[in-house]
Every structure is written in structure tokens, then in C-alpha cells.
Amino acid sequence: MPASVLPNTSRSQHEQGSAVTISGLTFVDLPLEIREIIWRFALPEPRVLNVLVWVSAGLKMQLLNRSDLKMTLAHVCFEARRIVKESGYVLAFRDEDEPNDPGVWFHPRKDRIERTIWGPGDWNMGA
Secondary structure, three states: OOHHHOOOOOHHHHHOOOOOOEOOEOHHHOOHHHHHHHHHHOOOOOOEEEEEEEEOOOEEEEEOOHHHHOOHHHHOOHHHHHHHHHOOOEEEOOOOOOOOOOOEEEOOOOOEEEEEEEOOOOOOOOO
16 A cells, blocks of 8 residues: 555655554554464464484484574564464474574474485485
């Protein structure tokens, strides 16, 4: 919508990317039910997690593309994070080599894991 037809906004506010308000209404002024609907629409579509699985003393799994799985929505605010959790996402696949790594948000019923399995002696085959 062009800035000239937005009520109670000036063109310079709109062009600078500042929050646009209509009659003083902001996102937090919306009823909780409406905000929750918006948060749910912002959840990601089902994703594919590519993991490397190898057998050693136990079965180990490592995500190959962690950066593609970051869910910014879970870090917006407490309300958005609550919706992420209530929708079935859990923190999983923590990198054991990184003590501060919380893992990535994973939905066991929506997201799909594609894996490559390596045997005990296969790990160093590419070296």
C-alpha cells in the first residue's frame, strides 16, 4: 500500500522503515488470539535435516547444514517462543563439541531427517 494512503503516517516514516501505526495500533495492542495466529503462520514449512550418522562405541549423529535450520522466530520474544514449543518443536541435535550449543529447533512430526550412515572404519575414507 503506498505511504500516501496509510492513515496517520507520514511518507518519511514509511520510507525509513519505522513501525507504521494505524490510529495508534501496534502489534502488541492486538488481542492475544490474533497475535498467536500470526506467530503460527510464521512457523516454517516442514524442513529436511541432513545428518551424518556413524557407528563407533554408540550411534552418533551430526547435522551437516546447521545454519539452514536456525529458527529466528524462536528468538523474537517469549510469546513467539511459547508458540514454537506448543506447536511441537523441540531443541535437538546439540553439537557435543560445542558446550554452549543449544541445538536446533526440530519438529518430529513435520521435519524429515535424511541421513548418510557410515560404518566404524568408513569415517576416514575421504582423508
